[in-house]
Amino acid sequence: MHVPTMAEFLASGEQPDILFWVGCAGSFDQRAQKITKAFVTILNKVGIKYAILGKEEMCTGDPARRSGNEFMFQMMAYQNIQILNGYNIKKIVTACPHCFNVLKNEYPELGGNYEVIHHATFLQQLIDEGKVRMTDTGGFKGKKITYHDSCYLGRANDIYEAPRKVLEAMDVALVEMKRCRSNGLCCGAGGAQMFKEEEKGDTRINIERSDEALSTGAKVIAAACPFCNTMLTDGVKNREKENEVEVLDIAELVALSLGN
Amino acid sequence: MQYIQQAAFLILAAYSIWLFRSNILQIKKNIFLGREEDLSDQSSLRWRNVVLLALGQKKMFRNPTVAIMHFIIYAGFIIINIEVLEIILDGITGWHRIFLTPLGSLYSLLINFFELLAVGVIGVCIIFFARRNILKLKRFMSKDLDGWPRSDANYILIAEIILMSLFLIMNASDRALQIQGNEHYHETGNFIVSGIIAPLFKNFSSAQLIAIERSCWWLHIVGIFAFLNYLPYSKHLHIMLAFPNAYYSRLEASGKMHNMQNVQNEVKYMMQPELAPTGDAQPMKFGAKDVMDLSWKSLLDAYSCTECGRCSTACPANQTGKLLSPRKIMMDTRDRLQEVGENIKKNGEFKDDGKTLLNDYISVEELRACTTCNACVQECPVSINPLDIILELRRSLIMEDSNAPQEWNAMFGNIENNFAPWKLSPDDRDKWTEDLKN
Numbered sequence: 001m002h003v004p005t006m007a008e009f010l011a012s013g014e015q016p017d018i019l020f021w022v023g024c025a026g027s028f029d030q031r032a033q034k035i036t037k038a039f040v041t042i043l044n045k046v047g048i049k050y051a052i053l054g055k056e057e058m059c060t061g062d063p064a065r066r067s068g069n070e071f072m073f074q075m076m077a078y079q080n081i082q083i084l085n086g087y088n089i090k091k092i093v094t095a096c097p098h099c100f101n102v103l104k105n106e107y108p109e110l111g112g113n114y115e116v117i118h119h120a121t122f123l124q125q126l127i128d129e130g131k132v133r134m135t136d137t138g139g140f141k142g143k144k145i146t147y148h149d150s151c152y153l154g155r156a157n158d159i160y161e162a163p164r165k166v167l168e169a170m171d172v173a174l175v176e177m178k179r180c181r182s183n184g185l186c187c188g189a190g191g192a193q194m195f196k197e198e199e200k201g202d203t204r205i206n207i208e209r210s211d212e213a214l215s216t217g218a219k220v221i222a223a224a225c226p227f228c229n230t231m232l233t234d235g236v237k238n239r240e241k242e243n244e245v246e247v248l249d250i251a252e253l254v255a256l257s258l259g260n
Numbered sequence: 261m262q263y264i265q266q267a268a269f270l271i272l273a274a275y276s277i278w279l280f281r282s283n284i285l286q287i288k289k290n291i292f293l294g295r296e297e298d299l300s301d302q303s304s305l306r307w308r309n310v311v312l313l314a315l316g317q318k319k320m321f322r323n324p325t326v327a328i329m330h331f332i333i334y335a336g337f338i339i340i341n342i343e344v345l346e347i348i349l350d351g352i353t354g355w356h357r358i359f360l361t362p363l364g365s366l367y368s369l370l371i372n373f374f375e376l377l378a379v380g381v382i383g384v385c386i387i388f389f390a391r392r393n394i395l396k397l398k399r400f401m402s403k404d405l406d407g408w409p410r411s412d413a414n415y416i417l418i419a420e421i422i423l424m425s426l427f428l429i430m431n432a433s434d435r436a437l438q439i440q441g442n443e444h445y446h447e448t449g450n451f452i453v454s455g456i457i458a459p460l461f462k463n464f465s466s467a468q469l470i471a472i473e474r475s476c477w478w479l480h481i482v483g484i485f486a487f488l489n490y491l492p493y494s495k496h497l498h499i500m501l502a503f504p505n506a507y508y509s510r511l512e513a514s515g516k517m518h519n520m521q522n523v524q525n526e527v528k529y530m531m532q533p534e535l536a537p538t539g540d541a542q543p544m545k546f547g548a549k550d551v552m553d554l555s556w557k558s559l560l561d562a563y564s565c566t567e568c569g570r571c572s573t574a575c576p577a578n579q580t581g582k583l584l585s586p587r588k589i590m591m592d593t594r595d596r597l598q599e600v601g602e603n604i605k606k607n608g609e610f611k612d613d614g615k616t617l618l619n620d621y622i623s624v625e626e627l628r629a630c631t632t633c634n635a636c637v638q639e640c641p642v643s644i645n646p647l648d649i650i651l652e653l654r655r656s657l658i659m660e661d662s663n664a665p666q667e668w669n670a671m672f673g674n675i676e677n678n679f680a681p682w683k684l685s686p687d688d689r690d691k692w693t694e695d696l697k698n
Binding site for chain 2: 078104110200
């Protein structure tokens, strides 16, 4: 499979339908790369005309801004917007809620206006339009699965149902944690916490959250954010449950259910 | 005697209203010490928030049992104020039950309703008092509330119980006087609650009953005037400020951070020097170190906070034992703002007192624990945004004080040099595509 870049599209004089914004985690983190690969597998299978920025993509500046470094955020935003506008991008899909939030809510006032869609919503649309047909190749039918709400998808942008609809399309037995939807507990990674040691406390946030997920008895913890995924995977490992319980992104769940 | 009572009432009413007004003006002045922020757009959506969030208490209904109890107190408080209007008019005119004749049968319907509400308020206040002092709910036991804030909450509940009891006893003694045939006390018939209490007074002399009735009347109205002037010093100010706070609450996605136009411009001039204005650059301030650097909305937030602690209960950092408590952020902001306001009042302008909100009230460790998850913002029943304050203080820490943990400095370096928060080569950004080639 070849993953086309914007530069290639430009050279051929064509324009893709969507830009897939991969994000730093999706590009560099080994676990998150699997989510990226799953998502492009779906795009490829459905036959969507998409492209990535490749080496031209840069950090959106989210962790810089939320840690307090506005200068660095503005530098990154400036450069990204130059590139995105240079390619005349209209529609962006991303698998990272943090990138999604910045691109959707924070770039417009800096001159970057795009239709920005998170992959949970995008996948739901593909399912609704019948472009993605779920089979049970993943063996998720009737399986106990819980969904962890990402803060930047849920509270920050009011997207609670799209990822759940994707799971419903697989006929999974969705079990909710007590703290779900707008009451959902953070995984502990947001606000640039991913890049530093947690402050002193009684327990780690990701352990508190993954314990709650484990207590549902779910065999799969579904997430829709690469950072949540890392945090919850660490939490599951901490309880030595990694052989019984998987932490999977909804894109991975869909990719596994596409049939052979 | 009658005229002395009327004069005393007028003086008391005028003084307490004047005092209340000057306290509220001081609070308004303090709020406008904050940075300007235009929140006047989309007025229909804003009014909708006032109706749903303030009047309808929509967020309270995330916990329906508590919401209903709170609503009883709130409705009691607002509706019984109609009765207070009568009390005030009686006080001024020297009349007794001035609304009785004009309202006719509607009058007893209203008073019956007020009496039922009064019983409801007493009941709920007792339950709320028990939740704080006997059941000791976790969010009320937090050390955020040590000292005055915990007493404040109890004083309010006790005051409400006393005020409502006075209202009921006043009506009961009034009824007892009617039964004895005292002319000044017009026949009203039995009201639903005081009618049950009235027979207990049957052996009291007329003079005793008048003393009881007058004492209740005076204590009730003095209590209300005292309560009015207690509000500006109390968490209970939320009964007023919840309304403007809902109106001015932010309407955009809660994940969006405030843009810093000055930094945006700086970066633009750096990238495109031809756009830079000529002449010396103005000195800039980044983020917030003290209350004056915060938006006026954050300061209105601080005065609107009723210290219920729903924010801190939902906060992932607080739940896992970190120092951060969004409620404390709001309480600190109000305390510091009060201090700054008094400083200005005393000195004519703000005289440096060697203190700032950052460090002297809110510590770096608290700020560093925030995951920006918006749970506190989501929870707040009166539309307070503690996250705004946290993020503005964080900006000051990083951009004014260069105060960042080592790991964040490394992350900044990586973003600058590798365009990603990790120390990995930008050339490898699309390396994952190679694995898909076969």
